[in-house]
Amino acid sequence: MRQVFLQLVRLGIGASSEAIFPGRIDWPGLQDLAEQQGLLGVALDGIERIPLDQRPEKKDMLQWIGVSLQQESQYAIQQKAAAEMALLFHHNKIRTYVLKGVVVAECYPNPIHRFSVDMDCFLLPENSDFDAWSLGNDLIKAQGFEVNFDYYKNSTFLLPGLTVENHQYMVPFRGNKKLTNLEVLLQSYLRQDNGEDRIEGAYLYRPPVMVTALFLIEHAYSHFLHEGLTWRMILDWMMFSRTHQKDVDWYALDALIDEFGFRKFYDSFYRLGRYIMGEIGDSGLNSRDKKMMEDVWAKLDVHETITGVKGKLALVGNTWRARWKYHYFGDISWIQALWIQVKGFLFIKEPKLN
Numbered sequence: 001m002r003q004v005f006l007q008l009v010r011l012g013i014g015a016s017s018e019a020i021f022p023g024r025i026d027w028p029g030l031q032d033l034a035e036q037q038g039l040l041g042v043a044l045d046g047i048e049r050i051p052l053d054q055r056p057e058k059k060d061m062l063q064w065i066g067v068s069l070q071q072e073s074q075y076a077i078q079q080k081a082a083a084e085m086a087l088l089f090h091h092n093k094i095r096t097y098v099l100k101g102v103v104v105a106e107c108y109p110n111p112i113h114r115f116s117v118d119m120d121c122f123l124l125p126e127n128s129d130f131d132a133w134s135l136g137n138d139l140i141k142a143q144g145f146e147v148n149f150d151y152y153k154n155s156t157f158l159l160p161g162l163t164v165e166n167h168q169y170m171v172p173f174r175g176n177k178k179l180t181n182l183e184v185l186l187q188s189y190l191r192q193d194n195g196e197d198r199i200e201g202a203y204l205y206r207p208p209v210m211v212t213a214l215f216l217i218e219h220a221y222s223h224f225l226h227e228g229l230t231w232r233m234i235l236d237w238m239m240f241s242r243t244h245q246k247d248v249d250w251y252a253l254d255a256l257i258d259e260f261g262f263r264k265f266y267d268s269f270y271r272l273g274r275y276i277m278g279e280i281g282d283s284g285l286n287s288r289d290k291k292m293m294e295d296v297w298a299k300l301d302v303h304e305t306i307t308g309v310k311g312k313l314a315l316v317g318n319t320w321r322a323r324w325k326y327h328y329f330g331d332i333s334w335i336q337a338l339w340i341q342v343k344g345f346l347f348i349k350e351p352k353l354n
Contacts, residue, residue: 001026002297005033008046009231010278012039013239014109019050027056031064036299038232041068041113071115077161082119083202085140085159089123090203092139094132095195097122097205099167100219103212104236106199107243114236118163120154122170122207124190133168140166152350170211171218174351175344178331182218182260184353186211209247214256216240221265225325225337226318228300229269229292231276238273261331268292268329288328295325316341 004025010016034043044064047055055061079102086096099122105114123132133155137147140157148156152174154167170186173179189211197206206212220233241248257266268289274280275293285293316338323334330337344351
């Protein structure tokens with residue numbers, strides 16, 4: 001089933017033009033797998049490229065199409081809500097940068113099939129100096145929506161059809177010097193931007209390419225350590241990096257991957273990207289890559305819905321369970337990572353950048 005899934009994804013993104021499937025396929029199970037990996041619509045695009053006699057039976061096909069149509073509808077609702085939010089912010093001299101989301105989706109052949117459940121954004125003043133993050137939260141509250149401040153890195157609010165993570169900071173840097181430096185660098189890149197790259201006429205802005213590149217890598221690394229990876233996170237990087245092949249300063253990015261301690265993670269992350277694209281096979285993966293792939297196939301250990309002290313205890317538990325990941329892929333030990341978390345929680349309630 002896993003190999004069928006990978007072949008469908010390759011067909012769906014145009015990385016392959018043909019596939020060989022077994023005689024019998026558990027299509028409902030395959031649909032569950034595609035949903036778990038965040039690539040239901042992309043896999044459906046692949047199904048539509050195989051001969052009719054190899055496709056699912058009508059009832060299975062209708063079920064798959066029905067769920068995909070729901071996601072397409074939600075995607076449209078999300079984009080409309082995001083554009084309306086950005087217009088409100090624009091009227092108040094705030095520029096809305098999209099982190100991941102549509103900036104990555106547009107790199108796919110069929111953007112509406114790169115589905116996500118929420119929107120990440122970063123707010124900056126358009127032409128003066130004020131706290132755009134706080135003002136943005138106030139504007140949302142003035143519209144009658146509740147704003148949640150449970151996590152120091154971002155506020156969260158639910159608009160009609162869209163959950164928004166409004167980032168005060170882009171990376172979880174509390175207590176971590178390397179990530180603090182990364183946060184400073186990302187914000188420096190962003191603040192140098194002139195706001196000329198808008199998305200489809202809305203007041204939604206694409207960040208500089210280096211911001212998205214570093215953000216995607218750090219986000220995947222953090223997810224891998226604390227919850228787990230999905231093939232969609234890996235494919236996001238491949239689609240974005242291939243689309244912006246000529247825009248990324250690869251020499252600088254390679255140096256930054258080393259500087260911020262992502263090297264051991266990134267090398268396997270990238271090889272798995274080449275694997276899902278069909279560019280290398282099992283023989284092109286080393287033992288460390290295969291350990292990461294085992295984690296990709298596993299279900300996510302999601303804890304983000306837990307807040308407060310219970311949330312911190314869940315994070316400690318995840319760090320304990322992920323100690324093998326720190327051994328193979330981290331630049332620090334799991335004990336050091338745990339100390340950073342405890343130190344941040346106990347002594348740095350509201351972190352600030354210098």
